Each structure stands twice: as C-alpha cells, then as structure tokens.
Amino acid sequence: MEAVILAAGFGRGLEPITHTRPKPLVPVVDRTLLEYHLDNLERASAVRRVVVVAGYLIERVREKVREVGRRYPFEIEVVDQGRPLGTGHALLKGLEAVRSDSVLVIYADSAYTPEDLEEISKSPSPYLVAAHRVEDPRDYGVLVCGPSGELRDVIEKPPQPVSDLVNAGLYKLSTGIAAYLERVEPSPRGEYELTDAIRMLVKSGPAVRVYELRYWRDLGRPWRYLEFCKEVLEKRVRAEEVLGRVESGVRIRGPVYVGESSEILSGTYIEGPAYIGDGVTLGPNAYVRPGTVILDGSRIGFSVEVKASVVMEKVHASHLSYIGDSVVCENVNLGAGTILANLRLDDGEIKVRIKGVRVSTGRRKLGALLGGHVKTGVNVSVNPGIKVGAYSRIFPGVVLYDDVPPCHVVRPGGSLDSLPDAECPIDKEPWLWGDSPTRR
Numbered sequence: 001m002e003a004v005i006l007a008a009g010f011g012r013g014l015e016p017i018t019h020t021r022p023k024p025l026v027p028v029v030d031r032t033l034l035e036y037h038l039d040n041l042e043r044a045s046a047v048r049r050v051v052v053v054a055g056y057l058i059e060r061v062r063e064k065v066r067e068v069g070r071r072y073p074f075e076i077e078v079v080d081q082g083r084p085l086g087t088g089h090a091l092l093k094g095l096e097a098v099r100s101d102s103v104l105v106i107y108a109d110s111a112y113t114p115e116d117l118e119e120i121s122k123s124p125s126p127y128l129v130a131a132h133r134v135e136d137p138r139d140y141g142v143l144v145c146g147p148s149g150e151l152r153d154v155i156e157k158p159p160q161p162v163s164d165l166v167n168a169g170l171y172k173l174s175t176g177i178a179a180y181l182e183r184v185e186p187s188p189r190g191e192y193e194l195t196d197a198i199r200m201l202v203k204s205g206p207a208v209r210v211y212e213l214r215y216w217r218d219l220g221r222p223w224r225y226l227e228f229c230k231e232v233l234e235k236r237v238r239a240e241e242v243l244g245r246v247e248s249g250v251r252i253r254g255p256v257y258v259g260e261s262s263e264i265l266s267g268t269y270i271e272g273p274a275y276i277g278d279g280v281t282l283g284p285n286a287y288v289r290p291g292t293v294i295l296d297g298s299r300i301g302f303s304v305e306v307k308a309s310v311v312m313e314k315v316h317a318s319h320l321s322y323i324g325d326s327v328v329c330e331n332v333n334l335g336a337g338t339i340l341a342n343l344r345l346d347d348g349e350i351k352v353r354i355k356g357v358r359v360s361t362g363r364r365k366l367g368a369l370l371g372g373h374v375k376t377g378v379n380v381s382v383n384p385g386i387k388v389g390a391y392s393r394i395f396p397g398v399v400l401y402d403d404v405p406p407c408h409v410v411r412p413g414g415s416l417d418s419l420p421d422a423e424c425p426i427d428k429e430p431w432l433w434g435d436s437p438t439r440r
Helices: 033-044 058-071 087-095 114-122 177-181 194-204 222-236
Strands: 002-006 049-054 075-080 102-107 128-133 141-145 151-156 165-174 209-212 251-253 256-258 269-271 274-276 292-294 299-302 305-307 316-319 322-324 351-354 357-360 408-410 416-418
Touching (some): 002 033, 002 087, 049 087, 075 087, 087 177, 087 194, 114 128, 114 165, 114 209, 177 194, 222 274
Parallel strands (some): 002 049, 002 102, 274 292, 305 322
Antiparallel strands (some): 102 165
C-alpha cells in the first residue's frame, strides 16, 4: 500500500501561521506536521511509499523532504497540485504518482494515531472512510450510515446534523476512485471535492465501510493547533532534560526539556511541561508557565512571562512582556511592554475571525495570533483572539481591537496603511477576504 498526504492548500483556516509557511511545515513541538504524519506511518508499518501533494510554497516542502527523507524506510515523492482546486483534484494529481492498487489518503491538517492507521491499512475493505464523533458536527461533513455500518451519504455542514459522526479526512481507497474523481463537478466555492466522488461511489454500488477512529484532531484552526501542540508536548516531555547552560538562581519544576546551546539566566522560573529548543536565551527573571513551546534561537528576556503558548523560531521578547495562550510565529519582535492578553474583560468566550467570519473558539482563554516577522512598538496591547498578519508593524502605544492584514502598518489612532510591495515578500492575495477587515 502507498499513502497520499493532501497538503497543497493555502491553509487559510490557520492564518496567520500559514502566511509564511505551508501547513505541512507548521511546527509541532520539535518536528513539523509533515514529520508527525511520516513518523506515524513508520510506526504503523502501513505503507511502502508516500506521495505528498503540495502546492503553496512547494519548494519548502521539497526541501524538508530532502532533509528528513533518509530517516524513513519508505520512498517519499512530492507532487505539485498546481492551482489549488480542492481535495478531489489534489488526490487525482497524487494518484498519477501512485504505483499500487490501494492507497491510504491523509489530510495534512488532521491528526491520527499509528494504531488507527495500521488497522485501516490492513482492512480487507477496498473502500473505507474514517469517522469520529464530535460535540458540534455543523462544521464538518456528517456521515449517514446504514444498519450494518456502511456509508450511505455525506452531508456537508448541515444546520441540523442527523448524527455526531463526521468525516475525519482519512480514507483507504482503491485507485479506481480516479474514475469518480474525473466526473466530479466544481462545488459552489469552485473546488473539486473528494467527498463528492465518495458520494458517487456509494450510489454506484461498491460498499464503503465506515471506521470509527479512537483519536482524531482537526488542526484547521489556530486554537485547535495550539491545543494539539499541548497534547504532543505532554507526551514528548515527561521528565527534566537539560542540555543547555543553567545559571545559579534558576528554578525548574516538572518535565522540562532545554536544548543544546540554550542559556537559562538567573532568576528564571520554568514550570513544566515545557519545551525550550536549541540556542534559546531565557531571562534573567523570565517566567515560563506550563504548556509552553519556545523554538530555536528565540530570546525571552527580563521579566517576560510566557503561558501555554507556541513561540516559534527567532522570536525576540526582550523586556517586560506577557504572552498568554498565544501563537507567535518566526522572527517576531515584541517591543518592551507588549501584552498579548488572553482573557476578555467580561470573561466571555473568545471569537476569532476565520475567512472574514467571526467564529466561537469555545475557549475562555486565548491570546493573540501573530504571523511571522511582525514588529510591535513599546507598550502595544493586543486583545484576545486578534490576528496580526505577517510582516505587519504596530506603532508604540497602540491597542489592537481588530485583525491586521499581512504587510500593514497600524499607527496611533488606529489608521491602517499597506506596506510598499518591496517590503512585503509574501503574496497577499490569498489572504484577502471580500470586504472583511482583512481586506483594507
């Protein structure tokens, strides 16, 4: 059997994280999401070859595969989807590179266990759809099953779901599915959907088995990604392991990993579980609270507090800042006194704008989501659930109440100006949504 990992989309639901990196290369503690899937496939002994369908920032995906490919006992090939035309089109492109009769299809922005992957791969059924039960199925494709557990239909995002069993983005398929994919018509959003091909398959007669997963995580939203990183952290770091230099006067409690060439300066307090990568400087007098991941080359300085956050590579927060339940992407610089608040004044549920629509996160505590290369001036305050796009700059003293698109400048009083194209190394067009505040 071979596996096809569908990883070609822009990852719009994960912005601003994906402004500067493709979703398969989003970090999950000490590895990328792509490596997470490859590791699981290796543990499951499920496949002999993997095809990764990419598109957005594909050269970076190819570079990562060249870097890590030798670690795995299977061949890895990267296929270019070209224009992102949906999951059905992506799988059709992937099947062009498949050499076997059966494939395991994996959505890159979901998480599964090796045990489930192994059972699905060994199933005698030629067609199988993985499912999981969720509290609110309205954001997913709901599965309609027959009395013997066979699939009858997939209903996309129904306002009144008929069940709590949803499509988990994991399939075992015969390569004969290509005939159905070629007949799929574009959906209302102009994409060719894999689920439409599955519906055709069901109607034409072949039995499609539904397999209920033991574990599944949808990583298509920043807060879900943050929660998943915490889960992985708790499994990855189970004891104190300090490889860097620790000055006197430092207190480490619980399971904490500190990487090589990192320095923990006097007065710093770290509570595990926490992961500190290589070449990180903490302190003096920094406070790292449970659930925190700080990646290579970052600088968390004097009297800076970080709580349950993912701080990516080469972030600088040198003085008197608070980072609570936040995602801070690579090369961000936080001016002295920058606050990434994680709790509303009314203690209410935090909402985040996704593709121009404000959606509930189900969380009381969620901080800011800062894209790569963002810079803030001194005494900037960012309210809970606010997104700041990559390469944007926030002037000193500004309080952010609304999202900031990539490559913009927010000045005192809230005026918003676009950076010159020469100072914006990313394509802004995929991240602009109609008349929403992310298009100004």
